[in-house]
Amino acid sequence: MKTKTFYAIFFLIIMYSCSNDTNVPSAEPISDLTLDNLVDLNSNIPHDFYNDLIFTNENTAYAISRLGKIIKTTDSGTTWNSLNSTVSFYLKKIQFVNPNVGYVIGGDDTGSYLLKTTNAGQSWIVINLNSIEKGFPTGIFFKNENQGFITGNKLFIKTTDGGQNWTNVQSNSTENFNDVKFKNNSFGIATTDKSNYYKTTNGGTSWQSIELTKQNNLSQIYFVSDKSFIKTGNKLVDIDNNNIITLPNPVNKLQFLNTSKCIGIGQHYETGFFPYGDITLTNDNWATFLQKSYQFSSEVSDFTAIAKINNHKTMIIGTGQLYSKIKIITY
Numbered sequence: 001m002k003t004k005t006f007y008a009i010f011f012l013i014i015m016y017s018c019s020n021d022t023n024v025p026s027a028e029p030i031s032d033l034t035l036d037n038l039v040d041l042n043s044n045i046p047h048d049f050y051n052d053l054i055f056t057n058e059n060t061a062y063a064i065s066r067l068g069k070i071i072k073t074t075d076s077g078t079t080w081n082s083l084n085s086t087v088s089f090y091l092k093k094i095q096f097v098n099p100n101v102g103y104v105i106g107g108d109d110t111g112s113y114l115l116k117t118t119n120a121g122q123s124w125i126v127i128n129l130n131s132i133e134k135g136f137p138t139g140i141f142f143k144n145e146n147q148g149f150i151t152g153n154k155l156f157i158k159t160t161d162g163g164q165n166w167t168n169v170q171s172n173s174t175e176n177f178n179d180v181k182f183k184n185n186s187f188g189i190a191t192t193d194k195s196n197y198y199k200t201t202n203g204g205t206s207w208q209s210i211e212l213t214k215q216n217n218l219s220q221i222y223f224v225s226d227k228s229f230i231k232t233g234n235k236l237v238d239i240d241n242n243n244i245i246t247l248p249n250p251v252n253k254l255q256f257l258n259t260s261k262c263i264g265i266g267q268h269y270e271t272g273f274f275p276y277g278d279i280t281l282t283n284d285n286w287a288t289f290l291q292k293s294y295q296f297s298s299e300v301s302d303f304t305a306i307a308k309i310n311n312h313k314t315m316i317i318g319t320g321q322l323y324s325k326i327k328i329i330t331y
Contacts, residue, residue: 030312031331033261033281035292041315041326045080046071048324050317052094053305054102062121063305063317064091064104072121077315077326083121087113092136101145103163107136112152114140114163127163131155139179139190149204151177151190158204169207170198183223189239191218191230197239212237224256236286245286250278255306255314260285263329265303265316268293277303277318279327294318300325 048065055061061073063080068088071080085091091106104115104124112131115124129137133153142148149158149169153176157166175192182188182204190198190207195216198207212218212230220231229236229245231254236245251264264280277300282289294300300318308314309328316327 030257030261032283033257033263033290033329033331035281035290037331038279038292038327038329041077041328043078043080043326045077045317045324045326046082047319047322049302049319050305050324051090051092053307053315053317054094054096055307055309055315056096056099056102056120058310060099060120061307061309061315062094062096062102064094064106066090068106070094070104070115070121070124076309077328083124085115085124086126087115089113090136091115092138093140095140095142097142097145103140103142103148105137105140105150107131107134109134112137112155114150116163129155129157129166139177139181141180141182141188143182143185143203147204149180149188149190151180153177156180156190156198169204178217178219179221181221181223183228189221189228189230191221193217193219197230210239212239212242220253222254222256224259227259247286248278248280248289248291250291251280253304253306255308257308257314257331261331262286263306263314263316264289265306265318267302275301277301277320279303279316279329281329294320303327 048069050063050065053063059074059076063071070083070085073080089106089108094104096102100120102117107113111134112129114127117124137150137152139151146162147160156169156177158169159166178191180190186203188200196209196211197218200207215232218230218232222229228239234247234249250266250268252266255263262282266278267275269275277294280289280291300320303318305317313330318325
């Protein structure tokens with residue numbers, strides 16, 4: 001009986017971990033990333049700029065757009081259906097804590113908002129965050145269905161009842177917060193647009209401000225096995241030893257597969273007005289890299305959303321002048 005109880009608890013812990021932190025890669029060995037394994041997926045995805053993407057299993061995924069659109073696929077990206085988000089403002093990030101319960105942050109000059117579903121996207125409720133600064137929040141992380149954190153301009157708040165009520169994490173703060181993530185139930189980080197970040201080791205009960213020397217505008221947080229990275233401009237800072245990794249300039253978002261292998265997406269400009277969409281691959285933590293660029297006129301001007309489908313496949317969404325496109329890379 002004790003053995004059965006142990007395995008039941010162990011299974012629940014694994015399921016909870018997988019649903020809450022897509023930044024922590026699998027330890028399973030994977031093949032080297034190559035541009036030859038980057039292909040188009042024939043899809044009916046609506047034309048829009050998509051800011052974020054999440055898979056809740058290998059077949060089911062959600063993407064959110066800058067025009068308030070939420071779309072869903074149940075066949076790994078071939079077919080997409082638009083959901084009734086009930087809003088038309090800028091949507092920034094999406095997170096699901098289990099197959100049914102998900103959260104989206106967004107906003108405009110009327111305020112900052114949280115969208116919540118409890119039925120796998122069939123319907124959404126809109127919660128006004130009553131932020132001091134209007135506009136979209138920048139970071140979200142729910143540890144479970146009840147406890148979550150949201151960051152933004154002069155905004156760092158938490159909920160313990162699934163988003164119905166919120167309290168300030170930093171009272172009377174004048175700082176602009178960028179991202180917030182938890183590596184596990186205890187350890188979490190929140191970044192600011194200055195040179196300091198906040199760290200908690202007690203699940204978010206208290207936070208300590210930590211200065212990163214000679215860095216500024218700290219943004220995205222990535223937990224990779226035992227490492228913790230913070231992105232600042234075209235650099236990654238390993239905060240455990242203050243090691244600095246220089247990224248290729250067009251890399252705006254990252255998807256780590258393990259401590260060595262990583263996929264970067266973004267855009268760059270050459271001569272002329274129109275930008276080029278970029279996908280960049282590394283197998284040695286950015287000591288070297290491979291890059292493929294796509295022209296705006298015929299392909300993609302920017303790649304803006306990325307997520308793992310499973311331990312050997314990742315989806316990337318980009319948008320061009322006439323349509324949005326999906327790229328799949330296997331490894």
